[in-house]
Amino acid sequence: MAKTNFIIKLLDRILPPDLHHLIGDLEEEYHITKKEEGVAKARLKFCSQCIRTMPWFILQSINWNTTMFYNYLKVSWRNMKKHMGFSLINVMGLAVSLAVCLLMILFIIDQKSYDQFHEHSGRIVRVTSEIGSSDGIDPVESYAISPITLAERLEEQYPEVEKAVPVNDRFSGSFTHSGLDVQLSGFYSNSNFLSVFDFKLSQGNPETALEEPFSVVLRAESAKKLFGEKGAMGKTFRKVNGREYNVTGIIDDSRKTHMNFEMIGSFSTMAADPDLSRWTESWKNTLWDSWTYVLLQDDNKKADFEEKIQEQISLAYSEDGTSLIKAFTVQPLTNINLSSAKYNENGMVLPGIIVLFLLGFTGIITLIACFNYVSLTVSRALSRSREVGVRKVHGAFRSSVIKQFIIEAVMISLFALVFALFILQWLLPEFNSLSFISLLESEVSRSLFFEPEVLTAFVLFSVLVGLVAGFYPSLYLSSFNPAQVLKGISTAGKISGQTLKKIITVGQFSFSIIFITSSLILFLQFKHLTQTDCGFDEEAVVNVSLNGADYEILRGKLMQDPNVENVASANVVPAMGAIYTMEVSTESHPEVVESQSINVDENYLSTMGIDLVAGRNFNSEMRTDTNKAVIITTELVKGVGIASPADALDQKVKLDGSEKEYRVIGVVNNFISVDPVSSDDPTVLLFAPEKARMAVVKTKPGKTVAFIGGLEDVWESLNSPYSLEYTILDQELRENPSLVIFIDFVKVIGLIAAFSIFISCLGLLGLAIYSAESRIKEIGIRKVLGASVNQLVLTLSKEYIWMISIAVIISIPAGWFINSIWLDYISNKADFGPMIYASGAVIAILLATVTISTQTYRSARSSPIQNLRSE
Amino acid sequence: MEELILLSVWKLQKEAYGLEIRNHLSELSGQDLSVGAVYVPLKRLKKRGYLESWDSEPTEERGGRSKRFFKLTQKGVNALQKVRMVQESAWSDLPDLGFGWVPAKE
Numbered sequence: 001m002a003k004t005n006f007i008i009k010l011l012d013r014i015l016p017p018d019l020h021h022l023i024g025d026l027e028e029e030y031h032i033t034k035k036e037e038g039v040a041k042a043r044l045k046f047c048s049q050c051i052r053t054m055p056w057f058i059l060q061s062i063n064w065n066t067t068m069f070y071n072y073l074k075v076s077w078r079n080m081k082k083h084m085g086f087s088l089i090n091v092m093g094l095a096v097s098l099a100v101c102l103l104m105i106l107f108i109i110d111q112k113s114y115d116q117f118h119e120h121s122g123r124i125v126r127v128t129s130e131i132g133s134s135d136g137i138d139p140v141e142s143y144a145i146s147p148i149t150l151a152e153r154l155e156e157q158y159p160e161v162e163k164a165v166p167v168n169d170r171f172s173g174s175f176t177h178s179g180l181d182v183q184l185s186g187f188y189s190n191s192n193f194l195s196v197f198d199f200k201l202s203q204g205n206p207e208t209a210l211e212e213p214f215s216v217v218l219r220a221e222s223a224k225k226l227f228g229e230k231g232a233m234g235k236t237f238r239k240v241n242g243r244e245y246n247v248t249g250i251i252d253d254s255r256k257t258h259m260n261f262e263m264i265g266s267f268s269t270m271a272a273d274p275d276l277s278r279w280t281e282s283w284k285n286t287l288w289d290s291w292t293y294v295l296l297q298d299d300n301k302k303a304d305f306e307e308k309i310q311e312q313i314s315l316a317y318s319e320d321g322t323s324l325i326k327a328f329t330v331q332p333l334t335n336i337n338l339s340s341a342k343y344n345e346n347g348m349v350l351p352g353i354i355v356l357f358l359l360g361f362t363g364i365i366t367l368i369a370c371f372n373y374v375s376l377t378v379s380r381a382l383s384r385s386r387e388v389g390v391r392k393v394h395g396a397f398r399s400s401v402i403k404q405f406i407i408e409a410v411m412i413s414l415f416a417l418v419f420a421l422f423i424l425q426w427l428l429p430e431f432n433s434l435s436f437i438s439l440l441e442s443e444v445s446r447s448l449f450f451e452p453e454v455l456t457a458f459v460l461f462s463v464l465v466g467l468v469a470g471f472y473p474s475l476y477l478s479s480f481n482p483a484q485v486l487k488g489i490s491t492a493g494k495i496s497g498q499t500l501k502k503i504i505t506v507g508q509f510s511f512s513i514i515f516i517t518s519s520l521i522l523f524l525q526f527k528h529l530t531q532t533d534c535g536f537d538e539e540a541v542v543n544v545s546l547n548g549a550d551y552e553i554l555r556g557k558l559m560q561d562p563n564v565e566n567v568a569s570a571n572v573v574p575a576m577g578a579i580y581t582m583e584v585s586t587e588s589h590p591e592v593v594e595s596q597s598i599n600v601d602e603n604y605l606s607t608m609g610i611d612l613v614a615g616r617n618f619n620s621e622m623r624t625d626t627n628k629a630v631i632i633t634t635e636l637v638k639g640v641g642i643a644s645p646a647d648a649l650d651q652k653v654k655l656d657g658s659e660k661e662y663r664v665i666g667v668v669n670n671f672i673s674v675d676p677v678s679s680d681d682p683t684v685l686l687f688a689p690e691k692a693r694m695a696v697v698k699t700k701p702g703k704t705v706a707f708i709g710g711l712e713d714v715w716e717s718l719n720s721p722y723s724l725e726y727t728i729l730d731q732e733l734r735e736n737p738s739l740v741i742f743i744d745f746v747k748v749i750g751l752i753a754a755f756s757i758f759i760s761c762l763g764l765l766g767l768a769i770y771s772a773e774s775r776i777k778e779i780g781i782r783k784v785l786g787a788s789v790n791q792l793v794l795t796l797s798k799e800y801i802w803m804i805s806i807a808v809i810i811s812i813p814a815g816w817f818i819n820s821i822w823l824d825y826i827s828n829k830a831d832f833g834p835m836i837y838a839s840g841a842v843i844a845i846l847l848a849t850v851t852i853s854t855q856t857y858r859s860a861r862s863s864p865i866q867n868l869r870s871e
Numbered sequence: 872m873e874e875l876i877l878l879s880v881w882k883l884q885k886e887a888y889g890l891e892i893r894n895h896l897s898e899l900s901g902q903d904l905s906v907g908a909v910y911v912p913l914k915r916l917k918k919r920g921y922l923e924s925w926d927s928e929p930t931e932e933r934g935g936r937s938k939r940f941f942k943l944t945q946k947g948v949n950a951l952q953k954v955r956m957v958q959e960s961a962w963s964d965l966p967d968l969g970f971g972w973v974p975a976k977e
C-alpha cells in the first residue's frame with residue numbers, strides 16, 4: 001500500500017487537475033482488484049499500468065506545467081506594468097543591493113582564480129613550514145617558506161615529484177642600462193619555474209633561459225622600463241655597482257598569480273656570484289625568503305607526500321636533534337590565496353577570513369534588500385487582496401497563488417539584476433580605484449564580467465534573492481480569505497507587522513544618519529589635513545636623494561645656483577610617515593618618552609623655516625655639538641616634565657637607553673614630524689650630517705621649477721652611478737599615503753551612507769503607502785468634514801514625525817560617540833563645531849519628508865467621493 | 872479504437888466512466904488495455920464534440936477525487952452512424968477467397 005500511495009501522491013502533484021479523475025480511476029481499480037484477487041495482483045496491475053502510461057504522464061505534466069508557468073509570467077508582467085511606479089521602486093531597491101553583493105561575489109571569484117591558468121595547476125603544490133624556536137619557547141607558527149635546498153632534495157629523493165621549483169626573492173635593487181636606472185625586484189629560480197608554471201615566454205627558450213648563471217628573464221613591462229622600445233632580448237644590463245646580467249627571455253603574461261616578480265634570475269647565479277654564495281652557505285640565511293613549489297606526478301597523493309617529506313627535517317635541517325622547523329605542510333597552489341594566512345608570504349596574498357567577512361556582508365545586504373521588498377509588497381497587500389480573492393473564487397489552489405507571487409518576485413529580481421549590472425559598471429572601477437585595493441593589487445578585472453560562469457552565478461544569485469524575498473509576501477498574500485476580502489472587510493488584525501516594520505525603519509534611519517554624519521566628518525577632517533599648517537615651511541622645498549653621493553660636495557655646487565636659498569641635510573622627509581623613533585629620558589624623568597628623531601645639519605632649521613623658541617641652532621664649529629647636542633621640540637620638553645623651554649636648555653638627555661648624555665642646546669615649536677594626523681609628536685633633532693640621506697634644498701620663491709631644470713646637470717657632475725632622484729615637498733605632502741587612505745574611507749563610508757539612506761527611504765515609502773491605503777476611508781471622511789489638504793497632510797504625517805524624531809534622538813549622540821573614538825587618535829583635528837552632528841539628521845529629515853509627502857499629498861488630494869464609494 | 876469507445880459509452884450509459892469503459896473494452900477485446908489507450912481517445916473525442924463529460928462528487932474511496940462520466944452527444948451518434956454506413960458498404964459483397972470464411976450476408 002505504501003508504494004502505491006507514493007506513486008499516487010506523485011501523480012497528484014505533477015498531473016494537471018484535469019486528469020485527476022484518471023488517478024481516481026486507478027485507485028478504484030486497485031481497491032477492487034485487491035478485494036477480488038488479492039494485494040499482490042492489485043499492486044502488480046497498478047504498477048504495470050503506471051509504467052505503461054508513464055511517458056504519456058510525463059508529457060502531460062510537462063505540458064501542463066509549462067502552460068502554467070507561461071501564464072504566471074504573463075500575469076506577473078501585466079501586474080508589473082499596472083503598478084509601474086511601485087514595481088520600479090522595488091526593482092531599484094533590489095538593484096542597489098544586488099550591485100553591492102555582486103561586487104563582493106566578483107571579488108571572491110577573482111581572488112579564487114589566481115593561478116588557475118597554469119596547465120598543471122591541479123598537481124602543483126607548495127611546501128610550507130611550521131616554525132618555532134629550536135628550544136621550543138616561541139609558539140609554532142605557520143610560514144609559507146621552506147629551505148632553499150629543499151627543492152633539489154625533493155626532486156632527487158622522491159619519485160612522486162616530477163619537478164621541484166626553488167624560489168628566492170632577494171633578486172632586487174637598482175639596475176641600469178645605458179644610463180637609465182630602474183628599481184626592479186624579482187626572484188631567483190631555475191628552469192623548472194618556466195616548465196612547471198605556465199607564464200608565457202614571448203621570447204626566449206623556456207628550457208634554457210634560466211640555465212646559465214647571470215641569465216635573467218624579464219617581464220615585458222620591466223624590459224620596457226630598462227630598454228625602452230628597443231628589444232631587450234639578448235642584451236645585457238647591470239646592477240648598479242654590481243654585476244652584469246644577460247636577458248635570456250621575455251615574459252609577456254598578465255594573468256593573475258599570487259607571485260609578485262618583475263624578473264627572474266637564474267638560480268645558478270646564486271652559486272656563481274661570490275657575493276651571494278657566501279650568504280647561501282647556510283640554509284638558515286635564506287629560509288625567510290625562499291619558497292618551494294612542487295609538481296607532483298599524481299594529484300591524489302598529496303597527503304602521503306606530506307607525510308613522507310617530514311623526514312627531511314631530521315635529515316637535513318636539524319642541529320643536535322632539534323630544528324626550528326617543526327613540520328612541513330603541503331599546500332595546493334590554488335589554495336594559496338584566500339585560505340589561512342601564513343607568515344612570510346610570497347607576494348600579496350589575502351587571508352581567507354576576508355571571504356567570510358565579505359560573504360557575511362553580502363548576506364546582510366541581501367537580507368536588508370529582501371526585507372524592503374517584503375515591506376513594500378505587503379503594504380500593497382490591501383489593493384492586491386481583491387485580486388487574490390477573485391483568483392481563489394475561480395478555483396485557484398492556494399499553491400498556485402503562492403507560485404504566482406514568487407514568480408513575480410523572481411521577475412522583479414531579474415529586472416533588478418539588469419539594473420544592477422549597469423550600476424556595477426560604475427561601481428567596479430570606483431572599487432578598483434580605492435587605494436588600498438590597488439596597493440594590494442587586488443583589482444577585479446573587468447573581463448571577469450563576461451565569463452559565462454560569472455554571469456550564470458549572477459543570475460542564480462538574483463533568482464535566489466527573488467525566491468527569498470518573495471517567500472513571505474506570497475504566503476501572506478495568498479492567505480486571504482476570498483469571502484472576507486471581496487466584501488471589503490480589511491483584515492486589519494493580521495497586518496500587525498506594522499510595529500515591527502516601524503522599529504526597523506527607525507533603525508535604518510538612525511543607521512543612515514550616523515553614516516551620513518560620519519562621512520561628512522571624515523571629509524572635513526580630510527580637507528583639514530591637506531591644508532594643515534605643518535609647523536615648517538613646505539613651500540619651495542626640494543628633497544634630493546643622495547644615494548651615497550657626498551653631501552658637502554653637492555651642497556657646495558647647489559649653493560652656487562642663484563635659485564637656491566639654502567641647503568640642509570636630513571635623513572628623512574618629515575610628515576611622510578618615515579619613522580625613526582628614539583626613547584628619550586632624563587635624570588629627573590627616567591621613564592622614556594617615545595620621540596621621533598631626525599638627523600640634520602646646522603642649516604636645517606633655517607632651510608625648513610622652523611623657529612627656535614629658546615637656545616641656539618647647531619654650530620658646526622663647535623665640536624661638542626657634533627655628537628653631544630640635541631634640539632628638541634616643546635612637546636618633548638613637556639614630555640620629560642620640564643616646565644618651560646627655557647628651563648630645558650642645558651639639560652642632559654639620554655637616548656635609547658645608552659648611557660651617553662646629550663645636551664639640549666635649543667628648543668623649537670612642534671612641527672609635524674611623521675604624519676599630518678598628529679601635530680604634536682615629541683621630536684629630537686640630532687646633529688649628524690654624516691648620516692644624511694638627502695639634501696633639503698630651499699629655493700627662492702617661484703624659482704623651484706627653474707632650479708629643477710638645472711638640477712640634472714648638477715647631478716651629472718657628481719658622477720653618481722645612480723640617476724637623479726628628487727621630490728618636491730609640498731607635492732609629496734599632498735600625495736601622502738595616509739591621506740590617500742583617508743580618501744578611501746570617505747568613499748566607502750559615503751557610499752554606505754548613500755546606500756543606507758536610499759534603503760531607509762524605500763522602507764519609509766512602504767510604510768507610507770500602506771498607511772495611505774488603509775486610511776483611505778478616514779481621509780475621505782475628514783475631507784467631507786471640511787479638512788484642507790494641508791491639514792490632512794499634517795494629520796497623516798504625524799506618525800512619521802514621531803518615528804524620525806526617535807531616529808534623530810538615537811543617532812545624534814551615537815554618531816558623536818562613534819566618531820569621537822577615532823577622532824581621539826588624531827591630535828590634528830579639524831574644527832567641527834557641534835552643528836556637524838545635526839547635519840546628518842537634517843539631510844535625513846529632508847529626504848524622509850520628501851518621501852512621505854509624495855504619499856500624503858496624493859492621498860490628501862484624492863477624491864473623497866471615490867474613496868467612500870468603493871465597493 | 873475511438874469507435875469502440877463511443878460504442879461502449881453508448882452501451883454503458885450511466886456507468887460510463889474511465890474505469891468502467893476500460894474494463895468493458897478489455898473484456899470485449901480480450902486484451903488488457905492501458906490507461907493511455909483509453910483516456911487519450913476519450914479526451915480527443917470530447918474535444919471533437921462527440922462526447923460530453925461531467926464530474927461527480929468526490930468519494931473517499933478514490934482519495935477524494937471525483938469520477939468523470941461520459942455521455943454521447945448528437946454529434947457522436949451521427950458520427951457513429953456514418954462510420955457504420957461506411958463499414959457496411961465496405962463489408963458487403965466480399966468474395967470467397969478460399970480462406971474458409973466469408974461474412975454472412977444480412
